[in-house]
Amino acid sequence: MPAPSRQRAETARWHTAAQVLAALRRQPDITRAAMAQQLHLSSGSATEVLARMREVRLLDEEPAPIRGRGRPTTLLRPHRGGPVVLALDLRHEDWRSALATVDGRLHEPRVHRHRSREPEHVLADLRGHLRRVHRRYGPRLRAASLAVAAAIHGDRLVQASALGWGPVDLASVAEGTGLPLLAGNDATLAGIAEARTGASTAGGTALHLIVEVGIGGTLTVAGEAVTGAHGAGGEYGHLPFGDRSQRCPCGARGCWDLDVDGRALARHLGEPEPADPRTYARAVLDRAASDPYARRAVSTVAAALGAGIAGLVNLHDPEVVTLGGLGSALRTAASAPFDAAYLDGLMAFHRARPPLVLDAAHGDDGPLRGAALVGLDHVTAEAALATWAVEFRM
Amino acid sequence: MPAPSRQRAETARWHTAAQVLAALRRQPDITRAAMAQQLHLSSGSATEVLARMREVRLLDEEPAPIRGRGRPTTLLRPHRGGPVVLALDLRHEDWRSALATVDGRLHEPRVHRHRSREPEHVLADLRGHLRRVHRRYGPRLRAASLAVAAAIHGDRLVQASALGWGPVDLASVAEGTGLPLLAGNDATLAGIAEARTGASTAGGTALHLIVEVGIGGTLTVAGEAVTGAHGAGGEYGHLPFGDRSQRCPCGARGCWDLDVDGRALARHLGEPEPADPRTYARAVLDRAASDPYARRAVSTVAAALGAGIAGLVNLHDPEVVTLGGLGSALRTAASAPFDAAYLDGLMAFHRARPPLVLDAAHGDDGPLRGAALVGLDHVTAEAALATWAVEFRM
DNA sequence: CGAATATACTCGTAGCCCGAGCATAAGGTG
DNA sequence: CACCTTATGCTCGGGCTACGAGTATATTCG
DSSP: OOOOOOOOOOOTTTHHHHHHHHHHHHHHTTHHHHHHTTOOOOHHHHHHHHHHHTTTEEEEEOOOOSSSSSOEEEEEEEEETOEEEEEEEEEEEOEEEEEETTSSEEEEEEEESSSSSOOHHHHHHHHHHHHHHHHGGGEEEEEEEEEESSSSTTTTEEEEEETBBEEEOGGGGGGTTTOEEEEEEHHHHHHHHHHHSSSSSSSEEHHHHHHHHEEEEEETTTTTTTTSSSOOOOGGGGGGGGGGTTBBBTTTTTTHHHHSSSSHHHHTTOOOOOOOOHHHHHHHHHHHTHHHHHHHHOOOOOOHHHHHHHHHHHHHHSEEEEEHHHHHHHHOOOOOOOEEEHHHOOOOHTTOOOOOOOOOOOGGHHHHHHHHHHHHHHHHHHHHOOOOOOOOOO | OOOOTTTTHHHHHTHHHHEEEEEHHOOTTTTTTHHHHHOOOHHHHHHHHHHHHTTTSSSEEEEOOOSSSSSSEEEEETTTTTTEEEEEEEEEEEEEEEEEEETTTTEEEEEEEOSSSOEEEHHHHHHHHHHHHHHHHHHGEEEEEEOOOOOEEEEEEEHBTTBBOOOOOOGGGTTTTOOOEEEHHHHHHHHHHHHHHSSSSTSSSEEEEESSEEEEEEEEEETTOOSSSSSOOGGGGGGSSOOOOOBBBSSBBOOOOHHHSHHHHHHHOOOOOOOOOOHHHHHHHHHTTTTTHHHHHHHHHHHHHHHHHHHHHHOOOOOOOEEEEHHHHHHHHTTTHHHHHHHHHSHHHHTOOOOOEEESGGGGGGHHHHHHHHHHHTSSSHHHHHHHHHHHHH
């Protein structure tokens, strides 16, 4: 097999440039001088790298606000003609879009209504939007990155209880544009956003969990999600922490899912399974302040959440756990039962310093932000920069 | 903070050399020509890299067996004066040692008896052995890498039910030598060995589980273990898959551990908890062929194993699962209940192509081999090669 | 023995990163 | 306001890697 020639050199050339862009995404307001220090670049090397990056329209510079003595430095900014990524978040109630520049910032955020919830219609809407953006930005648009409230397996959506969809092929969204489509689970992408720019930026191992209908999440290591062979990992809700006699809609038994969301609250209150477990759960949480039955149900569910998280801390040994969606509300509403179950489920040696459980920082924006970051990772990888440079060298 | 100067260039220089050594460890019998193809190196670059590596005593070459036409190529061999790593495996019944060369091969394997099982004595024996090896190999010895049947937290052993130890500081093993000591859980290291040179070498995501007393293991991604913030990850046995009323010696409740080893078999048979659950389990497995009570207990335990593994497949989405220790024996002895529980616990979309469950390839050697590989990773990282080159350039 | 084949070595070139030295633009000082 | 101090950017020659093209070498095949 003849190796694509000059591949190593051509790629290695963009090694430092890729690191510069990664540093910029971590700290969008980083100065040129601070970047050079962080990457151990001599000032000469910084001059060279940035000249190259300016030349191919990756970066631009603007004067930085002056702090103290010395020659003023500059702020690194995405180039006006630089690469962009379309981030999409497909949710039960609507879908959202935004454009991301290489500094990780989102532009033109939009919330779109579903005209219908049929997969074909929704995907057609997404495709239409992508095409419009592609026409407007032309070759500057390098990828589309899609967050979905569903289990993802490669390019396929395989199960979406929130949307009520069966298996659907997502590749059609990018059809006709020739652009790469990156698809990911919404909770996984939110976890990436938390780990890079949210509540768990320490850079090591972090666990993000989000309770909505069921429970999703991801483990991140150095800001990368552990997503398995086909991107279907992170199905924390389908660990059998619960009662084996309960059959889950996913097909398995005893899923943790069934113990931690609105369905669980309804079961504990002896009420029928709610059509929309999320709003139901919010209502029960509101009631809990005055209604002792509701309070008791909330406590039971919070304890189930805490006990499961303890098991996951035993398993993963994360530095931090971040909680999103109903998770933080449950913990706030019933912190004593949550903490008790959490501590009780930890292996003894973890109890000396149990990992902090924090509320997620990004809220509803997590999936969209995560999708943007993953898209930018793709677009600013060394090989992708080499391709871009060939197209855009003036 | 003044950056260590020339750091980037000095390290980048060994980038390709590190890749060559990684390729060699993956395939110790790789030819020079095949290596160049795999790494997309032109023949000129290969000549240069190898000359450099020979010069600093990292590699040597010997004629390869001739296959077909063309100028014969060579096999890459560790240099006679090249770096070595001491791999150690501390187990309940004995401890083992071997020296590893950069091709990943083990030399001088030894099995050592415990004179006593007191931590101080055992660690003193390990330290003595390391010192002897250090005297003999001098600066060629670059690191010691230790596998232990225990939970590890940083440099400390925090809990060892197999050894009956409480918290112990392991750093003393390398005291006086100035060498880095890398400590890891035995099941984690065995998983690394399986993923790189064992039964799951595809290179993606793999899950390795080993049942002895309780259950340990690790998830590997591209041959690297997911070990958490302090290396304490992989405690699969302490996920609460079991009965919450059971208190585990680890301090938590309902641990999966309690359902899958000799202790579980004894419970199901109405016998008292065995002092040595491993040999007890082997005995029950032997009996199961003729004794229906034993067979039933084995089936129950195999089903608990299968159901738990299904949950972990839902969670991690691995390509393969490898089973070591009693795990493979249990599955073989009760394959029908195992398979039924495994399939029943999978999310529906996994059932179309459930990940294969395979027996581990390395058996008892897994932890030692994994320790060697991790030590070599440390020693052949770019920065470490730069240091070595400064010392050994002739 | 010569042709075909596969591989290794040689050499000039392109391009990265480096350090040292110089240039530049601020704040501080008398 | 001139001049010093400080922090930073720019220039330039050097050291190094990887590359391609050309050449040399060691086999098998006919």
